[in-house]
Amino acid sequence: MLEIKNLDSGYEFLQVLWGVSLYVDDGEFVALIGPNGAGKSTTLRTIAGLIESKGGEIIFNGKSITKKSAHIISRMGISYVSEALNLFTDMSVRENLLLGAYAVKERGVQLETLDYIFELFPRLQERRDQLAGTMSGGERKMLAIARGMMSNPTLMLVDEPSLGLQPNLTYDVFDALLQLRDQGVTILLVEQNVNATLDITDRAYILEQGKIVMEGPSKEVKSDEHVRNAYLGI
Amino acid sequence: MAKEQLTAPKTQENLKIWIMDNLPLVIVAVFSLILFILVYLRGGPPQIFNILVTGAMWALLATGLALVFGVMNIPHFAHGESFMIGAFVGYFVFNPLNQYLYDNPNSLLQVVAPILAILAAGVVGALMGILIEKMIFAPLRHRTKKGWVMNAFLLTVGISFVLTNGTNLVLGPNFRGIPRFYDVDALQLWGAYIAVDRIMAAGIAIVTISLLWFFLQRTKTGRAIRAVSQDETGAQLVGIDLDFIQTLTFSLATAMAAISGASLLFMFQAYPTVGVTPLYFSWYVVMLAGLGNVAGAIVGGFIVALLQSSTQMFIGLSWQSVVPTVVMILVLVIAPSGIFGSEVKGVQEQ
Numbered sequence: 001m002l003e004i005k006n007l008d009s010g011y012e013f014l015q016v017l018w019g020v021s022l023y024v025d026d027g028e029f030v031a032l033i034g035p036n037g038a039g040k041s042t043t044l045r046t047i048a049g050l051i052e053s054k055g056g057e058i059i060f061n062g063k064s065i066t067k068k069s070a071h072i073i074s075r076m077g078i079s080y081v082s083e084a085l086n087l088f089t090d091m092s093v094r095e096n097l098l099l100g101a102y103a104v105k106e107r108g109v110q111l112e113t114l115d116y117i118f119e120l121f122p123r124l125q126e127r128r129d130q131l132a133g134t135m136s137g138g139e140r141k142m143l144a145i146a147r148g149m150m151s152n153p154t155l156m157l158v159d160e161p162s163l164g165l166q167p168n169l170t171y172d173v174f175d176a177l178l179q180l181r182d183q184g185v186t187i188l189l190v191e192q193n194v195n196a197t198l199d200i201t202d203r204a205y206i207l208e209q210g211k212i213v214m215e216g217p218s219k220e221v222k223s224d225e226h227v228r229n230a231y232l233g234i
Numbered sequence: 235m236a237k238e239q240l241t242a243p244k245t246q247e248n249l250k251i252w253i254m255d256n257l258p259l260v261i262v263a264v265f266s267l268i269l270f271i272l273v274y275l276r277g278g279p280p281q282i283f284n285i286l287v288t289g290a291m292w293a294l295l296a297t298g299l300a301l302v303f304g305v306m307n308i309p310h311f312a313h314g315e316s317f318m319i320g321a322f323v324g325y326f327v328f329n330p331l332n333q334y335l336y337d338n339p340n341s342l343l344q345v346v347a348p349i350l351a352i353l354a355a356g357v358v359g360a361l362m363g364i365l366i367e368k369m370i371f372a373p374l375r376h377r378t379k380k381g382w383v384m385n386a387f388l389l390t391v392g393i394s395f396v397l398t399n400g401t402n403l404v405l406g407p408n409f410r411g412i413p414r415f416y417d418v419d420a421l422q423l424w425g426a427y428i429a430v431d432r433i434m435a436a437g438i439a440i441v442t443i444s445l446l447w448f449f450l451q452r453t454k455t456g457r458a459i460r461a462v463s464q465d466e467t468g469a470q471l472v473g474i475d476l477d478f479i480q481t482l483t484f485s486l487a488t489a490m491a492a493i494s495g496a497s498l499l500f501m502f503q504a505y506p507t508v509g510v511t512p513l514y515f516s517w518y519v520v521m522l523a524g525l526g527n528v529a530g531a532i533v534g535g536f537i538v539a540l541l542q543s544s545t546q547m548f549i550g551l552s553w554q555s556v557v558p559t560v561v562m563i564l565v566l567v568i569a570p571s572g573i574f575g576s577e578v579k580g581v582q583e584q
Contacts, residue, residue: 050467070470079471086468088461099461102454103473151473 001026001186002047002078002155007056009039009046010210015054016042018210024155024188029181031197031218032190033231034207040190041083043207044157047188048080049073060155075103079153083160085144089133093124093143096132100150110150117146120179138169145176155186162193174200194231198222258569262522266537269544276547279424285539287432290439293535294494295512296519297443297528298487304463304526305483308371308386313516314509315397316488319362320355320495321504322401325410327351328499332412348415348431352438352496359492363485366393371484372477394509401506411503435497442493443532446486450528459483463526511555515542518558522565524572533574 002024010016016039024030032040045051047058049070058066065073074080088096097117101110118125121142127135132143141161148156158177162170170193178200181187191197197218198204204221206214214221221227253260273281295313302310328351335344370389375382415434420427450456461469462479470476494512495502502508519538523530538558545557565573 048471050470070467071473071475074471074473082467082471084467086465086471088464088468090464091457091460095457099457099469099472099474101472102458102461147472 001028001061002188003059004043004047005057005059007043007046007058008054009042009051009056010054011051016210017046019056020207020210020212021056022205022212022215024186027181027184027186028203029177029187029189029201031201031204032188032207033192033194033197033204035230036192038207039210040207041159044080044159044188044190045082047073047157048078048082050080074151077151077154078157079148079151079155080157081144081148081159081161083163085140087132087140087144087147089131091132092129093132093135094128096143096147097124097150100147103151109152113150113152117149120149121146121176138165138172141165141169141173142176145173145180149180149185153185155188156180158187158189160190160192162191162196170196194227195222256573258565259573262537262573266540269540273540273544273547277543278426280426280428281543281547283423283426283428283432283436285536285543287436287439288542289536289539290436290443291494291498291512291535292515292519292538293532294439294442294490295516296523296531296535297446298490299516299520300523300526300528300531301459301463301483302487303520304528305459306371306386306480307383308390308484309383309525310487311387311390311513312366312393312397313390313487313491314511314513315394316359316362316491316509317495317512318397318401318504318506318509320359320492321499321502321508322405322410322495323355323358323492324351324496324499325412325504327354328412328415329410344416348434348497351499352493355492355496356489360485360489362492363488364481366488367481367484372481375480398506398509405506407506409503409505412499414500429500431500435500438497439494442490446490447532455479455482514555515558518562520572521562522573524574527572527574530572530574 004020004022007017007020008015020039020043022030022032032043034040042051046053049065049068049072053066056066057064060073060076060078063076065076065078068076088099091099094114097114098110101113104110104113118128123139124143124146127139132140135143145158145161148158161173161177165173174196177187177189189197189201198221199218201218203216204218205212206221206227214224214226222232273285295317298316299310299313302308302313328347331343331347331350335347370393371386374385374389414429414431416430418430420429421433450460458469458474458479459482461472461474462476462483466476469479491512495504495508502512515538519531519534520527522537523534541558541561542554545554549557
């Protein structure tokens, strides 16, 4: 579904990614983990089209999306739930969700998806008329993920959903992601909570200093010596 | 019983907190109310109607400014030139129609002619907005967003110079005015005579603002415009085409300024520098309301009009720009983000 070949990317005078290659197959739940500053978010932002790549190629469903702008990539079926959430804070929950389905032409389909989302996240239904900016951190994460789902994406890129959340809310968010996976949505997840992430994902990539240093099924990655020392503290 | 006793002082407490939080707004509201009553006692209904007409026009101009600043972060100083273009288009459409009507009286055309002129101004304004955005702001935006607010400001000042002097070169510095849109007797309302032209101008402003409000609140594209003003990245991520929304916004703002230029033709006439006064007053409005705050700009328009006409009435005509300016300085000192406390995202980031 998604294939990245030798991706170089970064900011104006600072290259962050050096020849990153990875792939995500249909229906897979893949984790991208690594220390702070390794380039995990940069990878996702480059795929989503928010940063222009400096080299390499990104292929989605057989088509190159390397230099496409963010709104076109979003309309092709890639939904990026950013670390900063980028919610529309002065709009209600319902309006945020409807905007998530901006690229969906038929009003009927929009409302159907909205009903489905409310079923999946009852908390959001309770707060449908509340302004997004006045909600708690956990609810905002939920809203960002839900907004990302409103466009019926085939691939979701989720950036640090557990950041700044208390542990039980983190598990709520992970549950939501697992439910998504069960619906057949392909997910590429960036996380700091390595232990829990490796428990729920199928495969994992380890990114260090802008390079992929290890890849494999999550179970194998979890039992690896280097990972246990560096990330799990065992 | 004990609970009720507890809640009563609490609401009072909340009210107190709210007043303290919104002190500039409360002061302006109270001050405006007092002024309004004074103006009504001294001038009666005609003055109130005058405030309504001017206020609606300032509101129409200022909503355009607020939109452009909120969505595109452009401090727009060529807004007066959109007004000027609108006035000229209004003149050049209405005048021939009027001449034609002298020879061939036609009651239907007589009623429709001013509306046609104003609509034509709106259309030309919209096209001009698209042209300016595509030719000037879009290329800059794609090249770099560094120092955007300052660069955009300088560009609008440049556009203003080019348009003013270009018009001067092509059409000359002459005043082109019309005596009135509707050659009929003033209507009697609440014991006062009010010119039909004024009623029409106020009506057009109110209809245009209501349409804009409906568009922003209820339609998908309007919602996308608000989304871009709140979070550009978020808007891109849900599939909103930033270029399209920004061109549309600029075009809407220019069209609204052109509409007000054409509908005030009977007051202002058309000449190259006619836009200066409307520009200043609409900037007063957005500074008072808070940059980028569209709802605030509508209320602010009427407050500035009230200030203006009460100054005319109690101090003197020549002070009508001085007093609002002093009030603006006070607003900037006391409440720099405006009385409605708007918070424009993205300016600090750039």
